[in-house]
Structures are given as structure tokens and as C-alpha cells.
Amino acid sequence: MNKVDQVPAAYRSNAEANREMDDIGRMIRACIQCGTCSGSCPNEFAMDLTPRRLWRLVLLGQEEEIFSSTTFCLCSACYYCTLRCPRGLPLTEAMYRLKQAAARRKVKAYRTSEAFYGSFLESVRRHGRVRESEFMTLYFSAMKNPLLPLRFASLGLKLMAKGKVDLRPPSRGDMRLAALFDKVARLESRQLTRNDR
Amino acid sequence: MRYLYYPGCSLEGSAREYGQATEALMKALGVQMTEVEDWTCCGASAAEARSRLLALALSGRNLALAEQMDHMDILVPCSACYLNLAKSNIEIGTDEHLRAKVNEILAEEGLSVRGKARPRHLLDILATDIGAEAVATGLARPLTGLVVAPYYGCQCLRPLAAFDDPENPQSMKALIEATGAKALAWPMGAKCCGAALMNTKPEVGLTLTGKILENARTADAIVTVCPMCQMNLEAYQKKISKRLASDISISVIYLPQLLGLAMGIDAKELGLDSNLAITPDFRRFLTATTAEAC
Numbered sequence: 001m002n003k004v005d006q007v008p009a010a011y012r013s014n015a016e017a018n019r020e021m022d023d024i025g026r027m028i029r030a031c032i033q034c035g036t037c038s039g040s041c042p043n044e045f046a047m048d049l050t051p052r053r054l055w056r057l058v059l060l061g062q063e064e065e066i067f068s069s070t071t072f073c074l075c076s077a078c079y080y081c082t083l084r085c086p087r088g089l090p091l092t093e094a095m096y097r098l099k100q101a102a103a104r105r106k107v108k109a110y111r112t113s114e115a116f117y118g119s120f121l122e123s124v125r126r127h128g129r130v131r132e133s134e135f136m137t138l139y140f141s142a143m144k145n146p147l148l149p150l151r152f153a154s155l156g157l158k159l160m161a162k163g164k165v166d167l168r169p170p171s172r173g174d175m176r177l178a179a180l181f182d183k184v185a186r187l188e189s190r191q192l193t194r195n196d197r
Numbered sequence: 198m199r200y201l202y203y204p205g206c207s208l209e210g211s212a213r214e215y216g217q218a219t220e221a222l223m224k225a226l227g228v229q230m231t232e233v234e235d236w237t238c239c240g241a242s243a244a245e246a247r248s249r250l251l252a253l254a255l256s257g258r259n260l261a262l263a264e265q266m267d268h269m270d271i272l273v274p275c276s277a278c279y280l281n282l283a284k285s286n287i288e289i290g291t292d293e294h295l296r297a298k299v300n301e302i303l304a305e306e307g308l309s310v311r312g313k314a315r316p317r318h319l320l321d322i323l324a325t326d327i328g329a330e331a332v333a334t335g336l337a338r339p340l341t342g343l344v345v346a347p348y349y350g351c352q353c354l355r356p357l358a359a360f361d362d363p364e365n366p367q368s369m370k371a372l373i374e375a376t377g378a379k380a381l382a383w384p385m386g387a388k389c390c391g392a393a394l395m396n397t398k399p400e401v402g403l404t405l406t407g408k409i410l411e412n413a414r415t416a417d418a419i420v421t422v423c424p425m426c427q428m429n430l431e432a433y434q435k436k437i438s439k440r441l442a443s444d445i446s447i448s449v450i451y452l453p454q455l456l457g458l459a460m461g462i463d464a465k466e467l468g469l470d471s472n473l474a475i476t477p478d479f480r481r482f483l484t485a486t487t488a489e490a491c
Contacts, residue, residue: 042389046401074398076405077242078389079355083363092356099246113397117243124255128237130206151399155432162471164211177237180258183302184251 011104020104024058024097030087031055037081037091043074051081051091058094067107072098115142121181128176133166198326201263201271202230203316205278205424206238212275212424214468218453219274219319221466225457226331230272233263239281242393250298256285257299261310274319274453276352276423282316283357318353320368320422320452321360329371337461338486339377345455346381346416347373348409350426351389363387369420369452376459385412390429406430407437410445418448418479420455427451431474448472448479458483 011017038050049057049069057066066072075095082092102110103117119138123130136156140149159165208216223230240255260282263271273279289296290312300309347369354363361368366387373380390409395402406429413419421427431449438444450472457467464483469475 042405043391043394043401046398046404074394074401076351076389076392076394078351078392080351080389082356083358096245096249100248103247113246113393116393116397117246120241120243121247121251124238124240124243129209130238130241132206132210152396158432158473159211162473164213164471166210177255179305180254180302181251183305184248184254187298187302188248188250 017101017105020097020101021058021061021063024094024101025061027094027097028055028058028089028091030089031059032087034086036084036086040080040084042078042080043076047071047074055091055094058098066098067102067105068109070109072102073110073113075099112143115139118142123170125177125181126171126173126175131166131168131170134168134170137170198227199229199231199267199269200322201266201269202232203236203239203259203263203271203273203278203282204232205273205275206241207275207424211428214454214471215274215424215427215451217466217468217471218451218457219272221462222453222457222460223272225335225460225462226327228327231266231269233259233266233271235262239278241277241281244281250302252281253285253288253295253299254302256281257289257310258303258306258308260286260289260312260314260316261303261308263314263316264311265308268313270315270317270322272319272322273316274422275425276318276350277425279316279318280352280357282314283359286312286314286316288312318360318422320349320353323372323452323456324368325360329375332372332375332456332459335460336375336377338459340455340459340486341377343376343378343418343482344381344416345373345378346383346413346419347386348413348419348421348426348430349386350421350423351387351392353422354387369422372452372456373420376455378455378459381413381416383412383416385409390426392425392429395429395433402429403433403437403440406433407441407445410434410437410447411441411443413447414445416447417482418450418455420450420452422452428473431472434474446476447474448476449474 033052035052038044038052041051044050049071054071072095077092079092085091103114116139119142120130120135122138123135204216236259238255240252244252244255289299289310303309349366354361354366370380389405391402391405419430434446454467
């Protein structure tokens, strides 16, 4: 998926990777481990670690455990935990930050979500507005799983019957937002370089 | 009443009936909408999962375009677009350092953003500015006898809580009752449908959406205000019925479709043919009330 993979830029040093985790830790430093987040999370039943335990690991800097868990992949951004956290911590945002960190670390458990979001953004980069059928085609090819499209076949047919499927084949388009994406990547890598000094 | 209008990508694709219905309803209510010129994607939930700066730049671009136009509230029907635009607007407006960074990106296109736009959700505008009374006044086809489950989903309510109680929302109730229908009191209105997990973790998505559909059994229809919620609730009913070994099929329509029907707008004009879940009972109900209205 070429250029879009540069956002976020890959790590250049361990120090940089550590600093990112420190930043996330700072966002939730006031956590009192009350468990309101776990009790409020609609997806907690499917998680190997409850959100409360995940935040504890973030505070302790236990990176390996954090990224071998699938908890952050299961955040659906419902914002219940953010709304209810008695310390007012931006927990959903911190989950997003873990997703960003997982994308940069190329964490295996995050591969599906990463391919999904990456394909979406690639279509946006090309055309300015996402073309849903192109986005799904890119996603299937990124996942390299010949059975995956079958799971979406029935939905695809339903949408097609309603004339809701964009029949334009994937294309490079006019690279409508390529300049914006490139500039973000440049700014991010510049900031990283500066911080490393 | 005049608003800027940010439809968002879904309303040009899989949720185009949401766009059609919003436009038709606003016209009937005498509300003028001017589309934000040259708008692009808000970043959805994808951008922030990649990079915060990318998320801010994508939303910031649209806010900058809106700021260039008349200073009006921006009407946003999609909950994800609404939250992205509203959150970015606050962050860009309050954090000088961040604003400078976003502007450095937007400068490539000769744009700049101040964080002074006013993005608002369609439901907010319907409930707060327009009001149930306007719908009642224009009532042409009372939906008497219909029981409707109001489903708000997450991102129009949380974390901003801009216009309704984010745990126990009520803003749809009066609007639904203005149509002559009954609003179902149920515990699922603000619960999560699973959003994109339906694609990346289908087992989890199906469980969440299944709980919502199971709780709507006593209703004739669910109304939604978000393309993602709508798709999850309408597209997987067969699969969920099989999992639960029980038929949970129900009509799922967008709020402006419901209000539009009550105001006598033709079902076609409201894009009702494009919905994926309209039960035969619901169709029969519509035919019967249409005949009465004539």
C-alpha cells in the first residue's frame, strides 16, 4: 500500500519507541485502578486483559504484555470509559495511541485492523473521499486471505442489489490528498528527529 | 433557518438514503442547507488509529473550508463525522501549538483553520433548533400504532454530551411522538453496536448488535442517526437470527426517513427502497397509512 504506510513513520530508535509509551503513560498517570473502565466496556467479555489491567501494564511499562494482548484491538471507541472515568482520563484517546503504537511496531494481533484502516485511508488519499468498494478490494488484497472476501459476499450482493456498490474499479485517482498525507508524514518524522537530539 | 452541510463519504455510498432523506426532510421543514464546498473525508475512525496529526489534518481541512464560507452551524448527519469534526474543532481552537501544526499542513493548499467552526449533529439540530412541534405541525400521515425504538449509538452522545444525556438520551422521544408513533422505552438506546469490529472481529460485532436487536422485539422499527449503526443493525439480521436460533428481523430506518414519512414525503424520495431491512409488516403499514393520507 506504498506511501500511506509512512504515516505514522516507522521508529528510528528504541528511545523513540520508549518515549511514545511514556507519553501514553503520562495520559493515564492519575489512574486509581478503580475498574470503572472495565465495568463500562461493552467488549470486555471478549478481551484477554480487562481495560483496567491494560492501563496498569501501561503504567508499569510492560510493553511485551501490552502488545501480546488483543485488548486495544477490541476498543470500538464507544467512549463509555472516557465518559465515566472518575479521574477524567482520556482513555479512548489512549487506546487510539496504543493502536498507533501497534501499527508502528507491526504487531501481529493488530494486523487485521491495521490493514482495514490502512486500506480505508489509501482510498481517501487517492480520491479525497473514500470509495467503499475500492477500500474493501484493497483490504482483501492486503490480507492475502482468499477466504476473506467470502465473508463479505452476502453483504456485497445485498448492497449491489440496492445499487449501492460503486462499480468504478480501484484507481490511482487524482491523488487528491496525497500532498496532505505526505506533509503529515514529513512533519511527524521532523518532530521525531528533533526529539531525538 | 440556514446551515452549512457536511454529508460525509457514507452518504454518497452505502448510506445514500440517509443523505436523500435528510435533504428531503430539511426541504419540507423550510431549512436551507449549503454543502461545504470541496469537502473531503473526515478520517473516520481510521485516521486516529494511524496518527493523531493525520486525523486533525483531515478534519481540519473541512473545518477550514467551512470557516471560509458563511459563518453558520455545520449540519452533520453521520455520528463519526460529527465527532471527528467537533473534537478537532475544539482541539484546534484551544491548542495554539496544535493549530500552528495543522495550519502548516493546510498551507500546502492555501487553507488555514482557526477552530471557530460549529459542527453539530443532525439530531441536535432536529431536537434543539427545529423541534418536535414543527414536525407535528407538518404532520400529514400520522404513524399511529407504530412502536419505534430510538437508537442513538455512541459518538453523537459521547464523549462530548453536547445536546443530550450521554447515558440516558431522550432527544429522539419527542420527535418520534410528534409523528404519532410510540417511542419504545428500552435500555439499549445508547449502547454500542460494535462499529468496525463487525468487520475486524465479527464475533464481537455480532454479539453486540444481537443484544440490541433482541431488545427491540416489542418494537415495529428501530430508528438510527448514524450510517455505521444502521448498517450493523440492518445487514446482519439473518446471521444473528441463526446464532440466537430466534427470528429477530425488524425494520431499521433513519430518523429523517421516519419524520419524512410522517410529514407526507414519498417513501421513494426518502430513499426507503435502499434500506436493507424493511419488513413486509412495515410495508403494509405504510401502504395503509398512505391510503388514509390521500
